[in-house]
Amino acid sequence: MDLQTTIYLVVGLSFALYIGIAIWARAGSTSEFYVAGGGVGPRINGMATAADWMSAASFISMAGLIGYMGYGGGLFLMGWTGGYVLLALLLAPYLRKFGKFTVPQFIGDRYYSQTASTVAVLCLLVASLTYIIGQMTGVGVAFSRFLGVSNETGIYVGMAIVFTYAVFGGMKGITYTQVAQYVVLIFAYTVPAIFISMHLTGNPIPQLGLGSDMVGTDVSLLQKLDSIVVDLGFGQYTTTTAGSTLNMFVYTLSLMIGTAGLPHVIMRFFTVPSVAAARLSAGWALVFIAILYTTAPAVAAMARMNLHATVNSAVNSGGDMFAAESSLKVEDRPEWMKRWEVTGLLKFEDKNGDGRIQYYNDKTTDQAVLDKAAAAGWKGSELTVNRDIIVLANPEIALLPNWVIALVAAGGLAAALSTAAGLLLAISSAISHDLVKGVFNPNISEKGELMAGKVAMACSIVLAGYLGLNPPGFAAGTVALAFGIAASSLFPAIMMGIFSKKMNKEGAIAGMLAGLTITLFYVFAHKGLFFIKGTDYLPLIGGKNSFFGITPEAFGAIGALVNFTVAFVVDKFTKAPPEHIQALVESVRTPRGAKAVDGRH
Amino acid sequence: MDKQGEAYWKATLGLLTKILAVWFLVSFGAGILFADMLNGIHLGGYPLGFWFAQQGSIYVFVALIFVYAKKMGEIDRKFDVHEE
Numbered sequence: 001m002d003l004q005t006t007i008y009l010v011v012g013l014s015f016a017l018y019i020g021i022a023i024w025a026r027a028g029s030t031s032e033f034y035v036a037g038g039g040v041g042p043r044i045n046g047m048a049t050a051a052d053w054m055s056a057a058s059f060i061s062m063a064g065l066i067g068y069m070g071y072g073g074g075l076f077l078m079g080w081t082g083g084y085v086l087l088a089l090l091l092a093p094y095l096r097k098f099g100k101f102t103v104p105q106f107i108g109d110r111y112y113s114q115t116a117s118t119v120a121v122l123c124l125l126v127a128s129l130t131y132i133i134g135q136m137t138g139v140g141v142a143f144s145r146f147l148g149v150s151n152e153t154g155i156y157v158g159m160a161i162v163f164t165y166a167v168f169g170g171m172k173g174i175t176y177t178q179v180a181q182y183v184v185l186i187f188a189y190t191v192p193a194i195f196i197s198m199h200l201t202g203n204p205i206p207q208l209g210l211g212s213d214m215v216g217t218d219v220s221l222l223q224k225l226d227s228i229v230v231d232l233g234f235g236q237y238t239t240t241t242a243g244s245t246l247n248m249f250v251y252t253l254s255l256m257i258g259t260a261g262l263p264h265v266i267m268r269f270f271t272v273p274s275v276a277a278a279r280l281s282a283g284w285a286l287v288f289i290a291i292l293y294t295t296a297p298a299v300a301a302m303a304r305m306n307l308h309a310t311v312n313s314a315v316n317s318g319g320d321m322f323a324a325e326s327s328l329k330v331e332d333r334p335e336w337m338k339r340w341e342v343t344g345l346l347k348f349e350d351k352n353g354d355g356r357i358q359y360y361n362d363k364t365t366d367q368a369v370l371d372k373a374a375a376a377g378w379k380g381s382e383l384t385v386n387r388d389i390i391v392l393a394n395p396e397i398a399l400l401p402n403w404v405i406a407l408v409a410a411g412g413l414a415a416a417l418s419t420a421a422g423l424l425l426a427i428s429s430a431i432s433h434d435l436v437k438g439v440f441n442p443n444i445s446e447k448g449e450l451m452a453g454k455v456a457m458a459c460s461i462v463l464a465g466y467l468g469l470n471p472p473g474f475a476a477g478t479v480a481l482a483f484g485i486a487a488s489s490l491f492p493a494i495m496m497g498i499f500s501k502k503m504n505k506e507g508a509i510a511g512m513l514a515g516l517t518i519t520l521f522y523v524f525a526h527k528g529l530f531f532i533k534g535t536d537y538l539p540l541i542g543g544k545n546s547f548f549g550i551t552p553e554a555f556g557a558i559g560a561l562v563n564f565t566v567a568f569v570v571d572k573f574t575k576a577p578p579e580h581i582q583a584l585v586e587s588v589r590t591p592r593g594a595k596a597v598d599g600r601h
Numbered sequence: 602m603d604k605q606g607e608a609y610w611k612a613t614l615g616l617l618t619k620i621l622a623v624w625f626l627v628s629f630g631a632g633i634l635f636a637d638m639l640n641g642i643h644l645g646g647y648p649l650g651f652w653f654a655q656q657g658s659i660y661v662f663v664a665l666i667f668v669y670a671k672k673m674g675e676i677d678r679k680f681d682v683h684e685e
Contacts, residue, residue: 066655071636074654078628081659085624088666089617093673207656211645220646238651239640249633274684279673283666290659297655589610590682 003402007146010406011413014184018414021177042277046284048175049268051182053285054292055131055419056138059185060412061475064390066300067307070235072242073300075252076476079483081286081293082252083259088282091260092269094498096278097587097594100270103263103490104434110497111505112581114439119512121434123489124263126516127482128423128430129460131262133531134478135420136162136468141388141475142412144343151344152469158416159465165417166424166457181414186291188411192395192404193295196302199398206298225305228315232308233364233373237301244549251480251554258483258556261491264426275591303394310334310397311359311383322376327356336396345386346393352379359383387474427460428453472527473553480553481523488515488559496567501585507571515563519555526552609680616676620669628658 001009058080066073100106103124108117136155139162144154190206197209201221213220225237242248259265268285269278309315314326330350340346348357360373362380392412395405432453437444444452472478489512496503496511526544529535538544545551550558587593631639636650644652677683 071651071654074632074651077655078632078658081662082624082628085620085662085665089620089669208645210656211647211652213646222646222648222651238648239637245633249629252628252633276670276674276677276684279666279670283663283670286663286666290663294656294659586606589613590606591677591684592682594684 001402003405004148006402007406007409010403011146011410014410014414017180017184018177021180042272042280043284044175044179045268045272045277045281046286047182047288048178049265049281049285050288051178051185051414051418052268052422053265053289053419054185054415055479056135056142056412056416057476057479058292058296059189059415060138060141060391061134061388061477061479062391063296063299063303063394064387065474065476066297067304067390068387069242070229070237070240072240072248073297075242075248075255076480077293077297079252079255080259081290083256084282084286084289086256086260087265087269088279088286090495091266091498092278092282093275093591094588095266095494096269096272096275097589097591099595102270102429102434103266103494104430104438107490107493107497107508108438110581110584111493111503111508112578113505113509116493116505116509116512117434118439119509120490120493121430123485123512123516124430125427126520127262127486127489128264128427129464130485130531131479131482132420132423132427132460132464133467133471134475134482135416135423136464137471137478138388138412138475139416139420140468141343141345141386142392142409142416144345145340145389145392146409146413148339148342150342154343155465155468159461162417162420162424163458163461166421166428166461178418181418182288184407185411185414186288188407188414189292189299189391190295192398192400192408193299193302195400195404196306196394196398197298200302200305206295206302210298210301221305222301225301228305228308228321230366231321231369232359233361233366233369237304243545243551243554246548247545247550247554250550250557254484254487254554254556254560255480256487257491257560258480258485258487261486261489261494262483263430263486263490264422266494267426275594299391299394303390303397306394306397307385307390308359311357322372322378324354324356324376327354327358330355330357333357334396334399336393339396340389340393343389345389347384348382351382352377357382424457424460428457431456467531470533472531477553481527484523484553484556484559485516485519487556488519488563492560492563492567496564498585498588501582502571502576503567504571504574504577506574507567507569510570511563511567514566515559518562519559522547522555522559523552605680609676609682612676612680613673616669616672620665623661624665627653627661632658 062076066076095106098106100109104117104120107120108114136158139158140151140155143158144151147157193206194204197206198204200214201209201212202215203209203212210221214224222238230236242251269281272278272281311328312321312326314321314323319326337346358378358381360381364370392408395408432449436452437449472481492515493508493512496508525537525541527536631650632654636654639650639653640648642649
């Protein structure tokens, strides 16, 4: 069977499985299949949360970015897992005890203010929309490869499918469907990693393979990769940091507190049966997430190695990488390169006209490398590979069997679709319930509310798709921006709502607005107003990364600091919250008496 | 807040502080601030700082949440505020 047919078959089968489970669960007609509340234990709930959480950014984009960044890519790994510790310790159990369904509801009640709730809705919308732009970037990559079309067409098809998926309720809320999605996703991620690890190091466990010697040698894989990339003018793999140590520090912190502040993640913990279960659920979710996250660095390093080995035969033979015959002949290039050329995400240009492909860092500051390249007649790097294709192309690069390639395509689609649909649902409920019904038109009929939600969904997907055509960065980078926004706006308000009895509405509102504004100001300076290309205003802030070399993706932690500071200062000069609110905070702090969640619609 | 409630909250904050200290040490400490120093030590083929940033901290995070859930359950029962 040829590759394309196999891909259609496997993707089709995986979707049939999700739909089948959904129908079976509905036919069972018992409420326990819906929401995690009923008879679902923390393990199953954790698995479903993991599927919900791991999006196109984790599955499709992250390992590719780590592969290019090397050691510094660890910020994604630590950031997106370390946030669960904060979530489990600081927020989840208390929000569960509080017993409302959405984050704006918590903020509105705790800060006894409709305005606070509306500001929270605003923060939620900005963060979720940015997140969806990142998802659409990933969806575009997956669909363009899956259908063999250009990246733009891939995004259009993706928009249509995500919309249909979300309007029909997605497959959200049905825990067992999400469990199936997790299983497909994790198989799709680990199976190729096991094959490749086995092939390169003889160790089938990727987490150990990454720390092992190359097959038949006593040189470790990382040591070998270090020497290859340095010889080609790239930064050393195991030590190159992300910008600077300071930037890596705040970037990691941003992702961590952003994880704990993202409404669609927090929402999962509102629906567990008890406070104790909320604590355990976060742990189990992290176990299932960690399986992918500890495999990702191996995928990253091994894909980087295989990519260099494909283009330059001296990588494996140990010969001179600058010898003329080491570089890959254009007509000998493997099938996978041709397949990805169609999408426009992989390009090469024979700059020196020798009929071979040279791939190295032509912007290196290492004069020795530049001299060698010049002596060999190289006139610049000839291969451009979009980082977002690495994970999907990885099994093809490693020449794995067709069914493995097809499985990865199915996994990528599952990851991207489920998260995009989940976010759209969060947006639509925030607009229809918290904003339209809560503020503008309290008398709206249930039907009108539903309609408003669907319109909101359609608008956000068109907007996200449009911005996804010219994305502000690679999928994981864009998603990191969303985390920064959540970190700077929502996390401090929720945390102070629990840990400070005295924090009042004036402080919280001023804090949220200050954190959101300053973060967006810095992000838009780099990426354009509302991410529209060409509207950036870098000169105004004194150039790129002008704030101590901190990148816009990392700025959320600074925004959060501003949020806390402004909140405490304003709180000092305004009236303390009323007695009953202080009593409410005390009751939130103790588990006993947790009731079923209400306020759901 | 009554005396019992205050003691419970103090015990909770004490536990959170301890766990967050470890959380900070493995990720921001070993994985970022001291990574260069630790890279001199090797764990198999892994330089240790690199290992903490890309593997080790994740394993510790998982363990931390389970330790927290267990200890917190003990505190709940000690102060008799646990759920039925």
